[in-house]
Structures are given as structure tokens and as C-alpha cells.
Amino acid sequence: MLSRKKLILLSSLLLSFSASAGIFGPSNYEECILDKMQGTKSNVAANAIKRACRKEFPSKEAKRELVALPKSELKKIKASGSIVEDILGDLKFEAKVYNGTDWHLERVKISVRNDDTEESLSYNGHFFSDSGIGLKFSITPNQSGKITVSDLYEKPRNYSWYLIEVMGYKN
Incomplete structure (x- = not known):
């Protein structure tokens, strides 16, 4: 005992x-x-x-309600991007973004259009801060960051892209 x-x-x-x-x-x-x-x-x-x-492990932060930015605000987001292949051969879309709005940007929906076939596919993605290590962040007003969209199906020879919808919140 x-x-x-x-x-x-x-x-x-x-x-x-x-x-x-x-x-x-x-x-x-x-x-x-x-x-x-x-x-x-x-x-x-x-x-x-x-x-x-x-x-x-859900976030303990207060959940903010994300809403779609008005079309007038989308014009204030400057972005340039391309489809890239990572070291494993997976295709993803990456874009550098400047947030010229008063909104915190969190999620994005883009359209990638194959200009040869005129077919378009839409993809959901997230915003990341420039200093991020791959975890999602919001891009705060008047700051830069990036968009990453994984799991693209193909890389068309000639393509264009645009923002369909951006979700975020205002303070």
C-alpha cells in the first residue's frame, strides 16, 4: 500500500x-x-x-461580423498577382495588395479567366500580412499584404483575374 x-x-x-x-x-x-x-x-x-x-481550439477573440465591402471600396484596393507553382508542383495564386480602404480585409473571392477559352473559375482565399508566416491575418487600413489562393486547377497560358468579393470589417 x-x-x-x-x-x-x-x-x-x-x-x-x-x-x-x-x-x-x-x-x-x-x-x-x-x-x-x-x-x-x-x-x-x-x-x-x-x-x-x-x-x-476556436479563437477566443471577439468574433467580428464580416461583411462584403461595397463596390466603391473595392476600387481602393490595389493588387498585382499571378499564378505560381510551388516546389511540390501545386498551383496557387498570389498577389501583392495595398489596402487603401478604411476596412480590415480578411477574405477574398477572385475570378481567374482563361482568356483563350473565355472560361472563368472563382476561388476563395485569404489575406496575409507581409510579415506573416502563413497564418491568416487581416490587412489593416492603408497597409500592404498579400492574397494567397491554393488549389488552382490549371495555369492558363493567357489569363486575367479580378476581385469578385472582399469580406472585412470596420472598427
Whole structure:
């Protein structure tokens, strides 16, 4: 039979181990990302991991209601972008963006048009800060950032693109 002191000591050790990540899994979003991203080489897999971790550890920040920016505000967003291939051969669209609005920009929907066939496909994406490490951020008013849209189907020889919708919020 264990003495009372040994039982208390054993209980304390078990409680301290359960508080650390790795033994019983991550305890917050950041630990989840670090734990699950090890060895990940694909943007598609990385995005799936981020979504799974956010679902497991929802943001504690107050949720802001995102609304579509008015058409007059879209004209104040300056962007130049292209379709690129990453080191794994996955196609993605990237654009440098300047937010000339009074809005915080969070999500975007773009259209990529194959100018040879006149077919268009729309894609959903997110804004990232210039200093971001691949995690989603809003681009604050009068700041620069980028748009990244993963999982493009093809890279047309001749194409054009435009913003269909931008979602954000005002302070």
C-alpha cells in the first residue's frame, strides 16, 4: 500500500505531466500547429492542419461580423498577382495588395479567366500580412499584404483575374 506522502507526490507528478503538451496532446492552437505541422511539405496539408487546429481550439477573440465591402471600396484596393507553382508542383495564386480602404480585409473571392477559352473559375482565399508566416491575418487600413489562393486547377497560358468579393470589417 502506498503511503499518503507517496500518493500525494505521485498525484502531483501526474497532474504536472498532463499540463504539458505532447503527453496528452496540444493544449492550445499554437501547440496544435507546432505538433501537427512537423514534416508537412504540402500547402494543402498545412491548410487542412490549420483548419483542424482552429476547429479544435476556436479563437477566443471577439468574433467580428464580416461583411462584403461595397463596390466603391473595392476600387481602393490595389493588387498585382499571378499564378505560381510551388516546389511540390501545386498551383496557387498570389498577389501583392495595398489596402487603401478604411476596412480590415480578411477574405477574398477572385475570378481567374482563361482568356483563350473565355472560361472563368472563382476561388476563395485569404489575406496575409507581409510579415506573416502563413497564418491568416487581416490587412489593416492603408497597409500592404498579400492574397494567397491554393488549389488552382490549371495555369492558363493567357489569363486575367479580378476581385469578385472582399469580406472585412470596420472598427
